Amino acid sequence: MKRICFVGASTTEGMGDETGQGWPGRLSASHRDMIVPYNLGVRGQLLGEIRQRAAAECTARIVNPDQGGIVFCSGMNDIARYQGISRTPARRVFQSFETLLKDLKSVAPLIVIGPFPVFTPKMPYHSDLTGLDFDFRNEDIEEADTVYKGLSETHSVPYLPVFSDLLESDQYAQSLKNGDGLHPGGDGYQILAEKIDDWSAWKTFIS
Secondary structure, three states, rough: OEEEEEEEOOOHHHHOOOOOOOOHHHHHHHOOOEEEEEEHHHHHHHHHHHHHHHHHHHHOOOHEEEEEEEEEEOOOOOOOOOOOOOOOOOOHHHHHHHHHHHHOOOOOEEEEOOOOOHHHHHHEEEOOOOOOOOEEHHHHHHHHHHHHHHHHHHOOOOOEHHHHHHHHOHHHHHHHHOOOOOOOOOOHHHHHHHHOOHHHHHHHOOO
């Protein structure tokens, strides 16, 4: 069976899901006879922090790269605004993202899931981890999504943009509204898991 590492921050960890599965757990559930999943999401982390640990954590779990893979989904925390300014300067955000692509691709086959929209009436988001209020804006996320997609294509890494579809989904919006505005509940994560499961690159990835 293939060993699959899911790398990211809180939306990969599954924060907000009442079952604790998140989209990685829900996505993996129907493929238990094909894959061994490892959720390596750590809430609150910036891309630079993820880079410090991700390659090593994946290497420790994927013994044979031919029988493993990495699903990377992150980059929202860096572009959240604190006191009106992005937490990480744009150039550094995109440099970190690109470096992560290279680092993870050197460990095992890699695919990337784009960032998700937020429910703006509930912004700013109060982080219990830092004690600070962060303003996530959909226009910032959409812009980053475009750049992330371009960088992934440059490095021949399959990229699934989900921002637009989720933004137009009333069910996903309601799931965010019922939660903290940043993390959906289980029904929202289920929508995302189904989108990924229908993606041809994912099907090829686990076969």
